[in-house]
Amino acid sequence: MVKQTIQIFARVKPPARKQQSGIYSIDDDENLTPCLEIIIPRDLADGFVNNKRESYKFIFQRIFDQDAKQEIIFENIAKPVAESVLAGYNGTIFAYGQTGSGKTFTITGGAERYSDRGIIPRTLSYIFEQLQKDSSKIYTTHISYLEIYNECGYDLLDPRHEASRLEDLPKVTLLEDTDQNIHLKNLSLHQATNEEEALNLLFLGDTNRMIAETPMNQASTRSHCIFTIHLSSKEPGSATVRHAKLHLVDLAGSERVAKSGVGGQLLTEAKYINLSLHYLEQVIIALSEKNRSHIPYRNSMMTSVLRDSLGGNCMTTMIATLSLEKRNIDESISTCRFAQRVALIKNEAVLNEEIDPRSMIICLQKEIQELKDELALVTGEQRTEALTEAELLQLEKLITSFLEDQDPQSRLEVGADMRKIHHCFHHLKKLLNDKKILGNSTVSSEIKEPDCQEPVREEEYKKLRDLLKQRDNEINILVNMLKKEKKKTQDALHCSSVDRGEIRLIQSSPFPPGNPEGQRTSLFSAPTQSQDCSMLRNRSSLLHKKSGMREEMSLGRQEAFEIFKRDHADSVTIDDNKQILKQRFSEAKALGESINEARSKIGHLKEEITRRHIQQVALEVSENMAFPSTADQEGRLRSQLEEEKRRYKIMFTRLKALKVEIEHLQLLMDKAKVKLQKEFEAWWAEEATHLQVNSPAVNSLDHAKPSPQSSESQQDQSQLLSSQSSRGREAQDQGTGNFGVCVLSGRKVSPSPCPSPCSPEPSSTGTWLEGRTTSSVPLTGDSQTDSDILAFLKARQNILQKKCLGSN
Numbered sequence: 117m118v119k120q121t122i123q124i125f126a127r128v129k130p131p132a133r134k135q136q137s138g139i140y141s142i143d144d145d146e147n148l149t150p151c152l153e154i155i156i157p158r159d160l161a162d163g164f165v166n167n168k169r170e171s172y173k174f175i176f177q178r179i180f181d182q183d184a185k186q187e188i189i190f191e192n193i194a195k196p197v198a199e200s201v202l203a204g205y206n207g208t209i210f211a212y213g214q215t216g217s218g219k220t221f222t223i224t225g226g227a228e229r230y231s232d233r234g235i236i237p238r239t240l241s242y243i244f245e246q247l248q249k250d251s252s253k254i255y256t257t258h259i260s261y262l263e264i265y266n267e268c269g270y271d272l273l274d275p276r277h278e279a280s281r282l283e284d285l286p287k288v289t290l291l292e293d294t295d296q297n298i299h300l301k302n303l304s305l306h307q308a309t310n311e312e313e314a315l316n317l318l319f320l321g322d323t324n325r326m327i328a329e330t331p332m333n334q335a336s337t338r339s340h341c342i343f344t345i346h347l348s349s350k351e352p353g354s355a356t357v358r359h360a361k362l363h364l365v366d367l368a369g370s371e372r373v374a375k376s377g378v379g380g381q382l383l384t385e386a387k388y389i390n391l392s393l394h395y396l397e398q399v400i401i402a403l404s405e406k407n408r409s410h411i412p413y414r415n416s417m418m419t420s421v422l423r424d425s426l427g428g429n430c431m432t433t434m435i436a437t438l439s440l441e442k443r444n445i446d447e448s449i450s451t452c453r454f455a456q457r458v459a460l461i462k463n464e465a466v467l468n469e470e471i472d473p474r475s476m477i478i479c480l481q482k483e484i485q486e487l488k489d490e491l492a493l494v495t496g497e498q499r500t501e502a503l504t505e506a507e508l509l510q511l512e513k514l515i516t517s518f519l520e521d522q523d524p525q526s527r528l529e530v531g532a533d534m535r536k537i538h539h540c541f542h543h544l545k546k547l548l549n550d551k552k553i554l555g556n557s558t559v560s561s562e563i564k565e566p567d568c569q570e571p572v573r574e575e576e577y578k579k580l581r582d583l584l585k586q587r588d589n590e591i592n593i594l595v596n597m598l599k600k601e602k603k604k605t606q607d608a609l610h611c612s613s614v615d616r617g618e619i620r621l622i623q624s625s626p627f628p629p630g631n632p633e634g635q636r637t638s639l640f641s642a643p644t645q646s647q648d649c650s651m652l653r654n655r656s657s658l659l660h661k662k663s664g665m666r667e668e669m670s671l672g673r674q675e676a677f678e679i680f681k682r683d684h685a686d687s688v689t690i691d692d693n694k695q696i697l698k699q700r701f702s703e704a705k706a707l708g709e710s711i712n713e714a715r716s717k718i719g720h721l722k723e724e725i726t727r728r729h730i731q732q733v734a735l736e737v738s739e740n741m742a743f744p745s746t747a748d749q750e751g752r753l754r755s756q757l758e759e760e761k762r763r764y765k766i767m768f769t770r771l772k773a774l775k776v777e778i779e780h781l782q783l784l785m786d787k788a789k790v791k792l793q794k795e796f797e798a799w800w801a802e803e804a805t806h807l808q809v810n811s812p813a814v815n816s817l818d819h820a821k822p823s824p825q826s827s828e829s830q831q832d833q834s835q836l837l838s839s840q841s842s843r844g845r846e847a848q849d850q851g852t853g854n855f856g857v858c859v860l861s862g863r864k865v866s867p868s869p870c871p872s873p874c875s876p877e878p879s880s881t882g883t884w885l886e887g888r889t890t891s892s893v894p895l896t897g898d899s900q901t902d903s904d905i906l907a908f909l910k911a912r913q914n915i916l917q918k919k920c921l922g923s924n
């Protein structure tokens with residue numbers, strides 16, 4: 117058992133903007149306990165929290181300042197926990213802090229750079245590396261990923277992947293057994309046999325988390341996510357299995373809605389946005405108070421799930437994430453206060469061992485065999501399961517003579533062999549029973565008339581029994597048939613859905629064949645296990661979901677998407693990552709070639725050495741004398757061989773590392789693509805409504821659509837927009853300017869500057885439009901859509917001109 121208080125660490129996030137200095141200081145003297153001092157700026161200090169103090173000091177296990185890299189965080193915080201999990205103890209790491217303070221960055225990692233990988237991917241990598249090294253035990257790893265939002269649990273690793281809203285994901289509920297252990301019903305556990313599979317699961321969960329989140333429900337700031345690694349280990353031949361769980365928890369934002377007092381200065385009372393964080397705090401307070409018998413774990417789902425991690429059987433670590441900017445001072449102080457209370461909680465971690473019944477049977481069988489062998493050695497005779505025929509005969513003779521012996525002192529001597537003793541009893545019983553039946557039958561024959569009905573009844577009974585047997589068989593056959601039919605239909609359904617998914621994926625894959633994305637399966641390990649297959653299916657269905665969105669896009673919308681993508685801030689990151697990926701791929705390819713070369717060189721060198729050997733031996737035999745001169749040549753060959761081997765090993769290790777990096781980059785890119793698509797959809801929807809509301813000219817000119825509220829008309833609006841953006845690009849291509857950019861100006865996410873409506877050449881757009889609309893440039897060919905486009909373009913032109921006139 118390990119007794120330990122919850123470890124608390126602090127991590128300060130780099131500020132978004134350049135920040136005034138002197139807000140905090142870290143006293144991290146090696147000999148002293150690290151201390152974080154938060155200094156309240158003068159202008160805030162006067163009315164701060166009813167308190168005249170100007171600085172607050174908090175003690176932590178360690179404090180990581182802004183420049184602390186993800187690797188350092190992993191090495192210092194997560195690695196020790198991962199090690200104790202490998203040793204069989206439960207572990208939990210949770211990040212606590214206000215929204216934007218870096219919880220997700222710390223737990224999962226940044227979505228841009230490989231080096232930004234957070235605690236989860238690094239821990240997975242570390243655990244699998246250790247498992248590979250340790251051949252003394254048999255390990256199994258399972259992963260689960262739970263999101264708790266508004267007191268409801270959702271399984272982020274939903275194998276169906278049809279969720280577009282959080283509510284579509286399977287709901288996870290709590291079950292408590294008679295021993296008051298909490299079980300999570302409906303939370304799926306997925307086996308991961310290697311790092312790649314585990315990372316795929318993480319990716320799947322993160323993508324589901326992202327897709328399920330809408331701008332209206334900023335679930336990520338208000339939900340808790342618990343990524344759990346379940347590790348079982350067993351020594352070969354032992355019946356004892358160890359189970360350990362590692363929870364990696366990204367909590368909801370801890371910010372409170374501050375109530376301002378008179379003059380907006382006094383923070384009198386704080387109210388939580390998130391009720392379950394409030395309950396978490398209550399649990400922590402209860403645990404840190406001595407002599408509290410009741411701990412209110414049951415108040416919320418999150419505290420119930422983390423029950424063992426808080427004041428239970430677990431090694432727990434908290435990371436307080438701090439965004440130490442002036443406006444966040446009060447939140448940062450409350451995060452630190454919370455951490456100080458957490459640090460008072462003592463946990464008692466024990467090894468979770470249990471006996472596996474199957475292994476137990478094997479062990480006992482082994483023990484029996486050993487005892488038998490021992491017995492045989494002592495008695496000098498080999499004991500078999502049953503007595504031999506001769507022994508049985510001998511025993512029966514003994515019994516008969518014992519029964520016939522009139523001497524009351526006579527004994528039945530069979531020795532200490534239990535088999536013989538048992539057999540004697542059986543035999544005696546049989547004799548006794550036989551005698552009884554015989555006696556009965558004589559008695560009955562004496563009393564009753566010989567019963568002539570008896571054989572008939574016997575026959576009837578037999579017939580009925582046979583009939584019953586026959587019916588039973590028929591029923592069994594029918595049931596089997598029914599089962600087979602059911603299975604067939606299920607399989608057919610399953611296959612067709614999978615096939616459909618894959619066909620669509622192939623047809624609508626948004627990545628060109630030359631893209632590294634396409635090289636993925638060809639270069640690296642084809643999945644071998646069924647688990648892998650299902651993972652691939654998962655990914656393909658996810659990609660299908662993504663590409664499905666595009667598949668339904670009209671041409672114009674696709675074009676708008678292209679523009680959106682081009683101008684999006686993330687596109688730089690995606691392009692960068694693509695470049696890096698390309699580089700890594702070519703490096704991997706080159707490495708692969710060099711490895712092959714080295715391998716064949718090694719082969720040649722070996723052959724050469726053997727050849728020389730044979731030659732020398734032959735020479736020595738024929739000439740009958742030694743040839744020392746070839747020895748140094750062979751020595752040279754051998755050192756060459758060693759050198760090649762060393763090179764081979766280095767390259768191989770590098771290739772392995774490259775593989776992990778490439779996998780990760782691919783996941784990052786996939787994620788970025790989903791995000792982009794999602795943002796585009798949001799922008800698109802917003803733009804469509806915006807268009808309906810803000811373009812009276814369109815409405816008035818909208819003679820083709822009498823009912824603008826219908827969904828059809830909305831779609832038309834979308835088409836309008838898409839046609840507009842495509843034309844905008846044409847305009848750009850012709851150097852006529854910013855019309856295309858104008859179209860995208862409503863977008864919030866784009867960093868590209870919104871073009872001024874008062875461009876230097878307001879008339880150029882007009883001229884272009886005029887020229888376009890009146891000239892014979894073919895539009896879509898569909899007269900209704902064309903008239904819509906014309907109407908829209910005119911309306912837009914009017915608005916632009918008005919704006920320009922106004923500002924002039």
Ligand code: ADP
Pocket residue numbers: 128129130182213214215216217218219220221222226337369437
């Ligand atoms: P939270 O999950 O607490 O709401 P995030 O982890 O999403 O916050 O962080 C907010 C932003 O700050 C993200 O863009 C993230 O990349 C960035 N960020 C957070 N911590 C760091 C850090 N230590 N170094 C660099 N960027 C960070």
Ligand code: MG
Pocket residue numbers: 219220221336337366
């Ligand atoms: Mg977050």
